[in-house]
Amino acid sequence: MLSLAKILPALALSLVLSACVTTQPVAEPEPAPEVKPDPAAEAMAQWQLERLEAIEALRRDPHLSVTELGNKDVLVQIRSAQTFRTATVKLNDKLLPVLEHIAASLAPRKALALLVIGHTDNLGSPERNINLSTERAKAVSEALIALGIEESRVAFEGHGEAEPIAPNDSREGRAVNRRVDILIRPAL
Template sequence: MRLTVRMLAAVTAAALAGCAADDPNRRAKTGAAVGAAIGAVLGNQAEDRSRGRIVGAAVGAIAGAAVGSYMDRQRRELEARLVDERARNDLAITELPDGSLKVGVASEATFELDRYDLRPQALQTFAKIADVLRRYDRTVIHVVGHTDSTGPEGYNQALSERRAEAVASFLVAQGVPAERILTEGRGEREPVAPNDTPEGRRRNRRVDIVIRPVVEGREAEAYAPPPPLGR
């Protein structure tokens, strides 16, 4: 299921208002609160699906010849900011065949088992990512949740959606404009490893942040769903 996040900013503000200012887990709770509330606002969002473009989104475009260097600079900044996380194998940054960037974040570094509220220790990681995304603002950000195959398929689908929404809501809380973000859950459908081993299942539980450039004359392509992200 593919979801737009046009109203995440308003939901996030309401969630923040409902959390005590001195609560050390305030931002993590915001992610959970928005994840729970987002279903109520999705019906009010408008998307021109025939063009794959959010109606009213105002994201600047990049001239075609400059796209490669723009995305290369963004990748280098992400790699520099996320050195520790990469060393711990908490995430990996890769370039997709279409020139988009993918930041794949392991669920163990982000969520407790069967939960979709962000771990407190994950907040620093996503804050670093958000800082880069704010500055490289000529992109559309797709947050895609994945699970392993343990449990019912419907449960896994819903969990993957809620985890994607929680990450997206935190990015919005960090100042990334909501109109640049789309979320999607792909459940257990796109594994990156076999599900018949603990290590394979661990690798399959993840959230992918796909960063797609908005190219002049081809703006709609940035809003189209990312290609399959499994093996």
């Protein structure tokens, strides 16, 4: 049997040790700070995704040249010497399927905006060519809007004869320069 003399010191020691242990409530961990989404970052991520999807879709049409620019914009050139006749703004009927493909590729991608840029050959005065190129860009813009792209996402401007992509010294070269390019940018 255990003697009281042996049990008492052990009991006293355990009481002393238990008195040293304090029982404080366990603090709940602080909640992580709420991370608020950055609308600008989300918009940029959406634009980048839609930009890549649009590039892939547009490159499926052999009549389009799609170039990624250093500033992340995308330049779409229509490869057709039949876009416009000299001194006209009327779209060639052969261009309609190409514009339909462009509209189908871009209409659902709301993070993308378009700047339609009109060009001319070097025939006529520079002032006349600026006006003509602006009207050509407007005609293509209106066609794209009619094909389903929201008007608020489409702008246009004319550059006249200032940016030829072929020599203007032949009928074929001038026909190539009578064109409209589309610059794809983030919608703001």
